[in-house]
Amino acid sequence: MNKQLFGQSSGKAFHAYPKGDFDLESGNIKKARKPKNLLLDPIKMLKTIGNRIHYYSKIHPLLVLLISLSFGVAILIMLSMYTSSFQMNVRRKSDASSSSYPYENLRNLVMVAGHSVYMSSSCGKVDGEESWFLETYQKHPGQAATFLMHIKEGIQIAAKDERALLLFSGGETRKDAGPQSEAQSYWAVAESQGWFGKQEDVRWRALTEEHARDSFENLLFSVCRFRELTGTYPHNVTVVSYDFKEERFAHLHRLAIGFPEARFFYFGTPASSTSKEAAMKGESAVRAQFHEDPYGCVGSLHRKKLTRDPFHRSIPYPNGCPELKGMFSYCGVVPYPGKLPWTQ
Incomplete structure (x- = not known):
C-alpha cells in the first residue's frame, strides 16, 4: 500500500468541473460568453453611450443637464485657448517679418x-x-x-x-x-x-x-x-x-x-x-x-x-x-x- 503524504502531488492536475459553467440540475456545460470589445465596433459603442445617456437623463435629468453644460464649457475654454495660442503665433511671425530691414537688397x-x-x-x-x-x-x-x-x-x-x-x-x-x-x-x-x-x-x-x-x-x-x-x-x-x-x-x-x-x-x-x-x-x-x-x-x-x-x-x-x-x-x-x- 502506497502512502502519500499530505501536500504531495500525484503529478496530474485534477479538475473538479469541466471548463465553462456547469449546470448541476441538468448536467450540461454552458459555454462562457466572450466579452464584447466595443472599441472594435465604434458604431455599437456610440449607440451604447447614447442609450446610457438617454437612460440616465430620464432618471436624473438635472444631473445630466449639469454634466452636459460643464462639458460644453470645457470645450469652449479649450477652443478659446487654442485660438489665442494660434493668434499669438501668427502675431509673432508677423512681428518677425516686420522687423526685417526694408531695403536689405540695396548695397x-x-x-x-x-x-x-x-x-x-x-x-x-x-x-x-x-x-x-x-x-x-x-x-x-x-x-x-x-x-x-x-x-x-x-x-x-x-x-x-x-x-x-x-x-x-x-x-x-x-x-x-x-x-x-x-x-x-x-x-x-x-x-x-x-x-x-x-x-x-x-x-x-x-x-x-x-x-x-x-x-x-x-x-x-x-x-x-x-x-x-x-x-x-x-x-x-x-x-x-x-x-x-x-x-x-x-x-x-x-x-x-x-x-x-x-x-x-x-x-x-x-x-x-x-x-x-x-x-x-x-x-x-x-x-x-x-x-x-x-x-x-x-x-x-x-x-x-x-x-x-x-x-x-x-x-x-x-x-x-x-x-x-x-x-x-x-x-x-x-x-x-x-x-x-x-x-x-
Missing part, C-alpha cells in the same frame, strides 16, 4: 549733403533764393540753383545704380526756419520736380537722414542710416556736394571713418559765380579746422555744431549701427584705432 550709398532749408509752401520757385532760408554768406544770385543741381545729380547717379540707396542728409539747422530739416526740404523739392523723370525708378529708394549738423556728420550719420535701413554697411559710398569740398569729404572725412579709398566716390558741382571766391576762402578755413579736429568734437567746430541744433534734437545714433559705437565716443587727432565693419 551702395549715394548721399546728397544739405546746405539749406526750403521755405516755400507752394514748391513753385525751387531755384529762387527767396524760397530758401539762407545765411548771410549764402545770399548770392544763383545760390538756390546750386542746391537744385545737387538734388538732380544725386537722383541721376542713383538711377544708374539699381542697388543704390539715395539719402538726403541734413538736420534742423536753422532756428528761424522752424523745425524743418534740410534733408526733408531736399526730398520735398525732388518730389515737386517729379524726380527729374526718374520717379518710378528712384523715389521708392530715396530717404532722409535728418540729424547731421556738419559735413562730417553728413557722411558718418548717412552710413549709420544706411545700416538702419539695409542691415549692412554700404559697399560703395558716393557723396554729392560742391566741387571745392572734395578734399574735405574724400580725404579728411573718409580717412576719419576709415572707409576704403577705392570704394569712395565724390561728385562735385560748382558754386555760383558770384559766391565762388568767398566760398573758396571759407572752405580753406574750415578744412584747416578739420585737420586739427577730424571728428569736430572740440573747439570751434564743436561750438558750430551746437548752434546748428537750435531745437536740441536727440541724436539717435549709434542706435541702428552698433558696430560704430566706439567711433561716436572717440575724440582724437589721429584716425579712430578701433575695428570697423569695412576693414575686417
Whole structure:
C-alpha cells in the first residue's frame, strides 16, 4: 500500500468541473460568453453611450443637464485657448517679418549733403533764393540753383545704380526756419520736380537722414542710416556736394571713418559765380579746422555744431549701427584705432 503524504502531488492536475459553467440540475456545460470589445465596433459603442445617456437623463435629468453644460464649457475654454495660442503665433511671425530691414537688397550709398532749408509752401520757385532760408554768406544770385543741381545729380547717379540707396542728409539747422530739416526740404523739392523723370525708378529708394549738423556728420550719420535701413554697411559710398569740398569729404572725412579709398566716390558741382571766391576762402578755413579736429568734437567746430541744433534734437545714433559705437565716443587727432565693419 502506497502512502502519500499530505501536500504531495500525484503529478496530474485534477479538475473538479469541466471548463465553462456547469449546470448541476441538468448536467450540461454552458459555454462562457466572450466579452464584447466595443472599441472594435465604434458604431455599437456610440449607440451604447447614447442609450446610457438617454437612460440616465430620464432618471436624473438635472444631473445630466449639469454634466452636459460643464462639458460644453470645457470645450469652449479649450477652443478659446487654442485660438489665442494660434493668434499669438501668427502675431509673432508677423512681428518677425516686420522687423526685417526694408531695403536689405540695396548695397551702395549715394548721399546728397544739405546746405539749406526750403521755405516755400507752394514748391513753385525751387531755384529762387527767396524760397530758401539762407545765411548771410549764402545770399548770392544763383545760390538756390546750386542746391537744385545737387538734388538732380544725386537722383541721376542713383538711377544708374539699381542697388543704390539715395539719402538726403541734413538736420534742423536753422532756428528761424522752424523745425524743418534740410534733408526733408531736399526730398520735398525732388518730389515737386517729379524726380527729374526718374520717379518710378528712384523715389521708392530715396530717404532722409535728418540729424547731421556738419559735413562730417553728413557722411558718418548717412552710413549709420544706411545700416538702419539695409542691415549692412554700404559697399560703395558716393557723396554729392560742391566741387571745392572734395578734399574735405574724400580725404579728411573718409580717412576719419576709415572707409576704403577705392570704394569712395565724390561728385562735385560748382558754386555760383558770384559766391565762388568767398566760398573758396571759407572752405580753406574750415578744412584747416578739420585737420586739427577730424571728428569736430572740440573747439570751434564743436561750438558750430551746437548752434546748428537750435531745437536740441536727440541724436539717435549709434542706435541702428552698433558696430560704430566706439567711433561716436572717440575724440582724437589721429584716425579712430578701433575695428570697423569695412576693414575686417
